[in-house]
Amino acid sequence: MKRTLIPALIFAVIVVFLGVGLTLNPREVPSPLIGKPAPAFQLATLDAPEKSLGLRDMAGQAWVLNVFASWCAPCREEHPLLVDLAKKSTTPIFGLNYKDKQVDAERWLKQFGNPYRAVLVDRDGRAGIDYGVYGVPETFVIDKAGTVRYKKIGPLTPEVIEKKILPLLKELNG
Amino acid sequence: MVKWWIALMLGLVCGLSAFAKEAPAAAADPGFEKRVTRLSEELRCLVCQNQTIADSNAELAVDLRNQVREQMRQGRSDDAIRNYMVERYGDFILYRPPVKASTAVLWFGPLVLVVGGIGGLMLYVRQRRRLAVDDDTENTGFDDYDLPAATSLPAKQKTKQNP
Numbered sequence: 001m002k003r004t005l006i007p008a009l010i011f012a013v014i015v016v017f018l019g020v021g022l023t024l025n026p027r028e029v030p031s032p033l034i035g036k037p038a039p040a041f042q043l044a045t046l047d048a049p050e051k052s053l054g055l056r057d058m059a060g061q062a063w064v065l066n067v068f069a070s071w072c073a074p075c076r077e078e079h080p081l082l083v084d085l086a087k088k089s090t091t092p093i094f095g096l097n098y099k100d101k102q103v104d105a106e107r108w109l110k111q112f113g114n115p116y117r118a119v120l121v122d123r124d125g126r127a128g129i130d131y132g133v134y135g136v137p138e139t140f141v142i143d144k145a146g147t148v149r150y151k152k153i154g155p156l157t158p159e160v161i162e163k164k165i166l167p168l169l170k171e172l173n174g
Numbered sequence: 175m176v177k178w179w180i181a182l183m184l185g186l187v188c189g190l191s192a193f194a195k196e197a198p199a200a201a202a203d204p205g206f207e208k209r210v211t212r213l214s215e216e217l218r219c220l221v222c223q224n225q226t227i228a229d230s231n232a233e234l235a236v237d238l239r240n241q242v243r244e245q246m247r248q249g250r251s252d253d254a255i256r257n258y259m260v261e262r263y264g265d266f267i268l269y270r271p272p273v274k275a276s277t278a279v280l281w282f283g284p285l286v287l288v289v290g291g292i293g294g295l296m297l298y299v300r301q302r303r304r305l306a307v308d309d310d311t312e313n314t315g316f317d318d319y320d321l322p323a324a325t326s327l328p329a330k331q332k333t334k335q336n337p
Binding site: 026027029030031032033039099124125129130131132134135 | 220221223233234237238241260261262263264265266
């Protein structure tokens with residue numbers, strides 16, 4: 001009895017660990033920013049380079065920050081969802097155009113639609129580093145007090161928007 | 175003809191160097207570059223995960239290497255730069271993560287497995303040895319108590335056969 005039970009138990013434990021491991025995505029590294037103040041920035045906007053926006057301009061409202069680039073294929077996949085989200089929700093979405101060219105970004109928005117209240121230009125990727133960006137697209141939800149509440153690494157999915165982002169925005173705006 | 179070749183080569187070299195975005199190594203100070211490399215070797219490239227930012231040529235790795243170099247030039251300490259990276263990318267960026275509650279399994283797990291394994295093996299061997307001793311006595315049909323009788327048996331038989 002004991003002779004079969006112990007190996008069976010060890011086997012079961014290994015199966016559970018490997019099983020859980022299969023469901024995890026090793027590329028999704030938990031962000032240390034969750035629950036912390038959003039990093040400060042002061043960046044030019046895409047349509048008016050002489051006008052810049054900073055973290056302070058966002059104060060008093062919940063907002064979504066979406067990091068995108070025209071060279072990023074998964075961004076194209078997620079873009080219609082952002083356009084849709086902008087229609088569904090009153091929460092402003094700001095774009096962070098990461099290491100991109102001005103003309104490419106403009107063409108991208110003309111072609112696929114512009115869901116953004118404003119697009120911040122991060123040409124050298126410095127603001128991206130401050131936000132711990134390592135795989136575009138990434139999406140942050142930041143609350144009225146300027147605290148990072150949620151981060152999605154990789155393209156948004158309808159499921160993420162329905163189950164995570166919309167309920168969170170409702171909570172933050174309520 | 176030769177002039178053409180020189181022009182072509184120069185063009186190529188300039189073209190290539192335009193691609194190399196990374197700040198040029200400070201050749202004047204090899205000690206400084208060594209320090210940049212040493213710290214870069216401790217930092218993980220999050221795009222390619224199993225490479226350090228010193229090994230990787232991913233764009234983010236180049237940017238982070240430049241960050242390291244720039245901050246060192248500003249006179250920041252290795253620890254300060256390490257903290258800068260951890261604040262943004264989490265402990266995962268460190269190839270040697272700090273010892274704390276959430277990394278305890280990582281640091282001590284292998285030790286526990288080895289000690290547990292050796293302990294388990296010792297118990298198992300000891301148990302097997304005891305079983306082997308028991309088996310011996312069972313197979314012969316004698317236990318220690320019977321041993322004198324057993325050794326004297328042939329002698330008795332002998333006396334019966336030869337009265």
